[in-house]
Amino acid sequence: MNSMKKLVVLTGAGISAESGLATFRGAGGLWEGYRLEDVATPEGWDRNPGLVLDFYNQRRKTALEAKPNKGHRILAELEKYFEVTIITQNVDNLHERAGSTNVIHLHGSLFEARSTIDETLVYPIKGWELKLGDCCEKGSQLRPNVVWFGEQVPNMEVALTHAMQADIFLIVGTSLQVHPAADLIYFVKSEIPKFIVDPDVPVVNGVDNLKSIAEKASTGLARLKPKLIQLA
Ligand code: OAD
Numbered sequence: 001m002n003s004m005k006k007l008v009v010l011t012g013a014g015i016s017a018e019s020g021l022a023t024f025r026g027a028g029g030l031w032e033g034y035r036l037e038d039v040a041t042p043e044g045w046d047r048n049p050g051l052v053l054d055f056y057n058q059r060r061k062t063a064l065e066a067k068p069n070k071g072h073r074i075l076a077e078l079e080k081y082f083e084v085t086i087i088t089q090n091v092d093n094l095h096e097r098a099g100s101t102n103v104i105h106l107h108g109s110l111f112e113a114r115s116t117i118d119e120t121l122v123y124p125i126k127g128w129e130l131k132l133g134d135c136c137e138k139g140s141q142l143r144p145n146v147v148w149f150g151e152q153v154p155n156m157e158v159a160l161t162h163a164m165q166a167d168i169f170l171i172v173g174t175s176l177q178v179h180p181a182a183d184l185i186y187f188v189k190s191e192i193p194k195f196i197v198d199p200d201v202p203v204v205n206g207v208d209n210l211k212s213i214a215e216k217a218s219t220g221l222a223r224l225k226p227k228l229i230q231l232a
Pocket of ligand 1: 025090172218
């Protein structure tokens with residue numbers, strides 16, 4: 001019998017910041033060096049697929065060299081006390097490498113390619129490079145299997161189901177600027193405990209029982225862990 005409470009965690013780029021992966025917004029963020037429209041939209045891909053491939057190749061290379069940090073590890077350790085579901089906006093695989101076993105990638109994965117004519121054809125990417133001329137079995141160019149602005153978020157439905165069933169909800173390292181991910185908190189039961197760990201806590205209006213810990217993921221989660229265990 002599984003009597004563990006259900007802890008659902010929404011993570012964003014901030015959880016991987018201490019692994020050396022850049023966040024998107026703010027000083028030094030990825031959107032300072034690139035135009036989002038160029039590298040994270042279907043229109044950008046149509047205009048210049050080479051630039052888009054380069055952008056994700058660089059990110060894949062950096063992600064392969066990065067290691068999970070204490071924040072990822074604490075979330076993995078919480079599986080001893082809770083049934084943990086991680087809903088991540090990140091396309092890296094640091095949660096999995098830290099040992100988390102139940103990770104939903106809302107925005108896709110850097111380590112998968114998919115066909116541009118048949119979205120059901122998805123392939124693992126070996127190494128760090130996806131090139132112009134790399135094709136699916138039907139002969140069309142492969143693209144990164146990531147969700148771009150203006151595209152559907154296929155995993156949103158399963159993420160919503162988990163959020164609605166949560167006994168505790170935790171948000172780590174996301175500015176909550178991107179929808180629909182940012183809407184998940186509004187589907188969580190109002191009476192359950194909710195926490196946000198972020199050095200620059202985003203404003204969330206109209207949500208009950210929400211506590212903020214204005215710290216980095218590593219230290220904030222270390223502080224929160226014993227409190228969570230008390231609620232287990
Ligand atoms: P953002 O860059 O918008 O926000 C990162 C958040 O992490 C901010 O709230 C920071 O304060 C916080 N942060 C920074 N360092 C941290 C640390 N050490 N520990 C904890 N938090 C820290 O990134 P996301 O909210 O993840 O989508 O962005 C959401 C989506 O926008 C991304 O998935 C991506 C992007 O455009 C697509 O590309 C589709």
